[in-house]
Amino acid sequence: MSDQTPVFSLRDVHVVHRLRTGGLFRPDTVRAVDGVSVDVHRGRVLGIVGESGSGKSTLARVMIGLQPVTSGTVLFHGRPLSHGRAARRELGRAVSVVFQDPATALNPRMLVRDTLIDPLRVHGIGTETQRLARVKELLHLVGLPQSALDVLPRQISGGQRQRVAIARALALEPEIIVADEPTSALDVSVRAQVLNLLTDLKAQLGLGLVFISHDISTVRFISDEMIVMNRGRIVEQGPAQQLFTDAQDDYTRTLLAAAPTLL
DSSP states (O other): OOOSSOSEEEEEEEEEEEOTTSOSSSOOEEEEEEEEEEEEOTTOEEEEEOOTTSSHHHHHHHHTTSSOOSEEEEEETTEEOOOSHHHHHHHHHHEEEEOSOHHHHSOTTSOHHHHHHHHHHHTTOSOHHHHHHHHHHHHHHTTOOGGGGGOOGGGSOHHHHHHHHHHHHHTTOOSEEEEESTTTTSOHHHHHHHHHHHHHHHHHHTOEEEEEESOHHHHHHHOSEEEEEETTEEEEEEEHHHHHHSOOSHHHHHHHHTOOSOO
16 A cells, blocks of 8 residues: 655656757757656556657656756655755655666676665665675565675676666665666566566565656556656556556557567
């Protein structure tokens, strides 16, 4: 059961980028996000789907505080999102990110042990003994053996690297994980394993998850609610199963027609 108060609420959010090709009096602009309103709850998966350039990744950056909005309101725990140091620290503990390619998201020179301990050290959580115990617990959560502590990212497979990235995202016990195309760099068989892992973690830990992908079938597989974005706008929104079986918008139907498999 998700909490009544959303962790995030976006209300009529706009993000407008100014291009260098414009002039002083007639600047060229791109509306990366155009009037989006959405809530993100604990214990629920919000899927965001759309083609490249649809605005879905910009929307994710708004949620994690990396992209200021041009207009509109972003609420965090019911309060306007602040960008002060204390607020950013609170946000950093409450919201974690899993990126598309674990090969570039993980420091290639850091052992898995140090990669997982680092967020705990930065936030001053526990003693070194407690941190190591937490790291071992994280490995168990994501289905990796304890021997993975002492390897470099290049010494393990892509699927295992993404499990390490998910473990790192869980280190601070976040309320929400924003996963931006987390399976697109993986083989099909490994994608299913990672999707099942995220689903299990949501149920086990009461996590909220924002799952972003261009593949509507993958989003449907994991999501409770879906939003379909095109040119910065939400063109369709609703329960995942409903959108998949009774899409109302032509763009949603086009995405469904281009998705031949579930994964």
